Amino acid sequence: MKPTTELLESLGERFAHAVVVFSDDEGYPLSVATDFRADAARGVVALRAVGGDEIQPPLGEQVNVVFSHIRPQPGIGYDERRYVSLWGTLERRDGELELTPDREQHWDEEEVPFFEYSERQVPQALRYYEQVSAETGREVRPKLSRGWLFLRATRLPFLSATFVPVLLGIAIAAYVNGFNWWLALLTLVGGAVIHLGINVFNDVFDTRSGADQANVNPTQFSGGSRVILYGLLSMRAMTLLAVACYAIGIGIGIFLAAYRGWDLLWLGVAGALIGIFYTAPPLKLVHRGLGEIAVAVGFGPIMALGAYYVQAQEYALEPLLASIPVAILIALILYVNEVPDRPSDAASGKRTLPVRFSRETVIRGYEGAVVLTFALIAVFALSGLIVRPALIALLAAPLALPVVRALRDSYDQPYALMPAMGKNIQLHLVTGLLLIVGYVIAIVADAALDDPPVFLS
Amino acid sequence: MGVLPEQIELLLDAALVAELTVVDPSGRLVTHPLIPLYDGELVYLTSSVLFSRKLEHIKANPKVSLSLTDPEAIKVERFHRATIQGDATVDDSDLHAGWERVLPLWRKKEPVIDAFLGKRVALPLFFERAVIELRPRRAFLWEDGRTDRAPQVFELAEAVR
Known part of the structure; x- marks a missing residue:
């Protein structure tokens, strides 16, 4: 040039x-x-x-x-x-x-930030591996230690998205009905492996659709694990890993349904299908702008209600209501993480909400959803639909402020948005944990006092 | 005392960036900023597979030069400029861990490398690296960085054999 x-x-x-x-x-x-x-x-x-x-x-x-x-x-x-x-x-x-x-x-x-500059060179790196393989007569591939590879391929740190609703469902059941520790543990493991399977399937389908290749601005929170793209794992290995995770999760789900009640099965089937069809054809929910809703339903009511059912052997309104704020916040994690992915998502046909909406609409949508989340917590707790100590979760609301600021200041700068993405994940985690703490306070008050005051129940 | 003149060794030991020039298949000269490492005999440079075109070029034509020119990146008591010509080889026999043999030299010059290495999982391909070994053949030294004057020239080919 x-x-x-x-x-x-x-x-x-x-x-x-x-x-x-x-x-x-x-x-x-x-x-x-x-x-x-x-x-x-x-x-x-x-x-x-x-x-x-x-x-x-x-x-x-x-x-x-x-x-x-x-x-x-x-x-x-x-x-x-x-x-x-x-x-x-x-x-x-x-x-x-x-x-x-x-x-x-x-x-x-x-x-051009260094990470993007590096990402644009990935095809050159793969070409070099092919050359070295041809020179040496053996297949040479990039490596990572098994532990790191598993962490990266499954995006293990994102499991907080599962732990929060499952523990919330268990805590509500413990307050209402009692608590079985090994069923709780099994529920947590089952939910976690399904979540890991979803993450891995997501990578498989995003690589097949070209969405990950088109994304030259991946961050630690967005752009997928990229292990297939980098040649660290083959498409086949990732598919097998996803199937294995799903098989274990489905096995645990069937056992729990058989042991605690077959009504659990429908919830499990819905969760598994939402997970697969999030990116898989023919539904490809995330391509149709339904990804946020799918994630909210899967990592909100389905997880919380399922965990509650395993403990209580019945469905109830309280875990459903309590899971709604968590559902909105998990959808907001996806929503913000999709902001830097807009160009590549649009290029690969993923019509996510940030692809569809203008910058201002996306930011206002975030602000509105955060306000709705904490308003719902306040209304549900004050009206007694969930326990009053759950009001403690309102303390997490200020965590949304730096996210809004970063969206306003750095909307088109993927790497400058990274700290805000981390803060947004904290918003979900801290709010969820405080809701759980609210239930633990209510459980302790219930056990310690004959007639707990209204504000502790 | 290594194979290079002491003044150039001092520059190499301090330099955080040097300019490596390689020859591409069309004969065009292509220059890459890299961190140089030196063990008294060879100059080592490492290159990620992400930026591996230079490795292909060196394999096809080993004639290279390395210049030390930037006073910002070479903090020494008395700054000079130097260029080293030589023949380079590429060691890509173990792209994952082979380059770690020069890590002690790298760490000595740039201790922060350990912090970056700890984040290997975040940048896996960046830490898949080949080692470029440059055997000095001839060196040019411009005292006080004054390239408007003729350089001192050191023929090294015999010395390193």
Whole structure:
């Protein structure tokens, strides 16, 4: 690509020196640093002549002129990384060397963040593995230790999305009906493996649809695990892993249904189908703008009601109501995480809500949903539909403020949004845990006092 | 005392960035900023598989040069500029862990590497790396960074054999 006037104009501000590189008589590259000034209007770069007969850059031949800058940050690494490489021919003019560039290549981490720059190079990395494999006659693939690979492939840290509603359902049952620890543990394990299976299936289908390949701005919260894309695991291995997770989860579900009541089965079937068809054809719920609702239903009422049923052997209104705020907040995790994925989601046909709506609508939607969440907690608790100590969950509301601020300030900057995505996950986790704490307070008050006051029940 | 002149060794030991130039198949020179490491005999540079085109180029044509030019990235008592020409080889026999043999040199220069390495799971392909070994052949030294003057030239090919 020919260098633009803007690029040439910016050289003087961004770089302190240039390095002229040319081939010597033996074919070795030879580099020499020098001062420079760009004349963008004429499309040339003037370079101060260098001393010494044997290192004179050749006139009229192709040379490479490089500008590089980095600022070391002791103990942290670097910042302000940027370089510009120009190719062209040199002439001597008024005692200086003058480069007329006809081609350029550049990178500035302020324009393209390092993570995105790296992500765009993944096809090159895979090509290199193919070459090394061909050279050595054995398949060479990138590696991660098994533990890290499992964590990455299953997106294990996201299990909080399962733990919160399941523990909430168990806590409500413990308050109303009593508590069986091993059934609780089995419910938690069953919910967790189904969740891991959903995550892995999600990667399989997002790779098949091209959504993950199109996404060059993945973050630790969005863009999938990328283990297939990076060649760390094959499509087959991931499919088998998803099927294995689902098989274990379904097995636990069938056992619990047989042991505690077959009414549980319908809930389990609904949860499993929502999980699969979240990204799988023919429904592809997330492609139709139904992903947020699917996640809310799956990781809200279904998980909480299921966990409650296993303990209490009946369905009830209270776990359903208590799970609604949790459901809204888990949907909001997905909703915010979809913001940086907008371009790639749109390109692969995933019509998520942030793809469909304008920036302002998305932000207002987030604000409205957060207000609704905490209003519901207040109304349900004050009216006695859930226990009053659950009002303690209102303490988590301020966690939404930095998320709103970041959405307003960094809507189009995926990496600047990352801390807000983390805070948004905390909002769900802390709110859910405080709801559970509310029930634990009510359980303790119920056990300790003959006639607990209204505000403790 | 290594194979390079002491003044250049001091630059290499301090440099957080150097410019490696390789020759692509069309004969075009391509320059990459990289962190240089030095053990008294060879200069080592590592390259992620993400940025592996330079590795392909070196395998096809081992003639390279490495320049040390940036006073911001080379904090030494007395700054000079230098260019080392030589022949490079690529060690990609174990892209996952083979490069860790130069980790002690890397850690000495840039202790923060351990913190980055701890996040390997987040950037798995970045830490799949080949080692470029540069055997110096000739070196140029510009005292005080003054490239308007002729450099001192050191023929090293015999010394390293």
